[in-house]
Amino acid sequence: MTRPSWEQYFMSIAAQVATRSTCLRRQVGCVIVLEKRIVSTGYNGAPSGLLHCAEVGCLRESKKVASGERHELCRGLHAEQNAIIQAAMHGTAVRGSNIFSTHKPCILCMKMLINAGVGCVYYREGYEDQLADEIAREADMALECLPEEEE
16 A cells, blocks of 8 residues: 655645535635644635525626636635635634645735745646746745646
8 A cells, every 4th residue: 555645645635625616617625734734624616605606607607707817706715715714713823834725826815825824835737827926936935736646
C-alpha cells in the first residue's frame, strides 16, 4: 500500500469538498491547512439560506458573462472565500496556513488569501487570471500546481 503525500491527501479532500458545490458552471473545493491540520473548508455556491443556482438559474449564463469577468454578477461565493469565512465564524486564525483548492484562485480570492496570511496555494486546475498571478508573486505567495494523479 502506498500512502499519499500530505499534498495529495489534502488535495483529495478539496476534491471531495467540491462535490458540495451548488454552482452550475464550475465545482470548486478548498481546504485550509495549518500544521497538517484542516482548519476550514469551503465550496462555491450561494450564501447560506439562499436559493441555489440550480433553483433560480445562473445569472452569468443568462447574461453571457465570460469566465473570469464581472464576478459581482454571481449570487455565489467562491470556495476560498467560504473557507476564510468559515474559519472566521469559528474564531480560527489562518495566518501561516496553506490552501488546497481544486482550481487556482481568481484575483478576488488571491487578494483575500494574501491579507489572511496564507503562505502557499496548491491547486489542481489552472484558472487564467494574470493579475492574480502578478500579485501572488509580489506578495511572495507560492503557487504550486498539483495535477490529478492517474490511477
